[in-house]
Amino acid sequence: MSEDSKQLISLRNISVDFKRDGKDIAAVDDVSLDVNKGDIYGIIGYSGAGKSTLVRVMNLLQRPSKGTVTIDNQELQGLNPQELRNARKSIGMIFQHFNLMKTRTVQGNVEYPLLSQKLSKNEREGKSLELLKLVGLEEYATSYPSQLSGGQKQRVAIARALANNPKVLISDEATSALDPKTTTSILELLKKLNVELGLTIVLITHEMQVIKGICHNVAVMEEGQIIERGKVAEVFTNPQETLTNDFVETSTNVKSAIERITADPSLSTLGDNQRLIYLNFIGNASKEGLISELSQKYQLNVNILFANIDQVDGENVGYTIAIITGEEASIERAISDLQTAGVRTRLLQAKQKGE
């Protein structure tokens, strides 16, 4: 397969400017992004970062001020209105507030996009029931949206988005209005659609937990730009930008643990030759064993204040905050050994003799 045919979405130098109070706002600022077929690509950023605007560019619901949009080797800006309508069918979308039609039944909602296809009533009914089965809601075909829970409404919206057999599903904060358990079940459904149908998914969110749950790749957006991108496991364990680090540490509870520990004098008032240190490691939990091994080797006392282990894209990632006590040179050597073994270390606080 050539590099080109692997790409499903290709955005080149996209900028979107809006006018507000007579001033230009760069909602998206010179963004290039490639999404490969079969990928689950997450775009994360705080509110106002430009995520929704960027994904609306992917089907030209938002025309960019600059740049080109190519979907499956077809440049969208070159299409006439009829061709664009057809191209848009290959891009399904789901949203935070589901956008279902209240006066139509569940099945009626799923059938709606099929009305523009040359299908008989029977074929439409068959297809919509098949889609409802796929999302686990065939028993609710005759119910109305108001009779469903949020998670069920989102399943209906997913079935509807799949009606035209799209190549890509864009999920715009689709789990933001759902509780954590329902969020997990919707993410599991998206993962299943990705695996079983080979559906490419672009998912925008402000929660790293969502990215960690199902994405293979991630882009971090701030002020209209992509400031960092890469494989989720890599970005998670070695974030380069402050904002990325902030997302990672919030989702792993490391941020709140550091705040709690440094605000508590009984934990953060260090004695002589003590260091408060943060350790982050990927791979096997045996790195935990490494800490006790090094503490024996260098005669250090390690007091673990916080530890968390997480799964990112199938890999274990560990986070530990500890106070290490011992001779300064021994601490230095132990930290150097940890780094050699692939552990990321960060000094949070230190007190040397005589301070």
Ligand SMILES: Nc1ncnc2c1ncn2[C@@H]1O[C@H](COP(=O)(O)OP(=O)(O)OP(=O)(O)O)[C@@H](O)[C@H]1O
């Ligand atoms: N139609 C519009 N007219 C003017 N400004 C807009 C318009 N749409 C978005 N913006 C502005 O563009 C910037 C990016 O908005 P966008 O909705 O893309 O961000 P976001 O990251 O998706 O945030 P959120 O999750 O809150 O929607 C914001 O400053 C927003 O106010």
